Amino acid sequence: MCHGLDHxxxxxxxxxxxxxxxKKWLESYxxxxxxxxxxxxxxxxxxxxxxxxxxxxxxxxxLSKKELKLILKYLKAN
Numbered sequence: 001m002c003h004g005l006d007h008x009x010x011x012x013x014x015x016x017x018x019x020x021x022x023k024k025w026l027e028s029y030x031x032x033x034x035x036x037x038x039x040x041x042x043x044x045x046x047x048x049x050x051x052x053x054x055x056x057x058x059x060x061x062x063l064s065k066k067e068l069k070l071i072l073k074y075l076k077a078n
Contacts, residue, residue, distance in 0.1 A: 005078055010051070011051055011053070012047070012051065014075060014078065015078050016078075017075055018072070018075040018076040018078075021043075023072065025043070026072060026075065027068060027072065029044065030063070030068060030071060030072075031063060031068065033053075037053075
């Protein structure tokens with residue numbers, strides 16, 4: 001597990017992230033954080049540098065639209 005709801009693990013905690021980030025940004029970051037970093041998205045760069053992320057292999061993150069919607073619903077509720 002990389003993220004906790006209430007505490008940091010390998011990545012930052014997730015509670016409240018929906019209120020802090022734009023929904024479209026969250027969708028993009030969940031699905032393909034590496035592309036956002038490579039495109040020099042400023043927040044992605046800050047997160048990668050702060051958390052010393054290893055690249056997220058987007059080939060390993062194969063989410064359906066329904067799964068992505070459920071993740072966003074969960075983040076919004078927490």
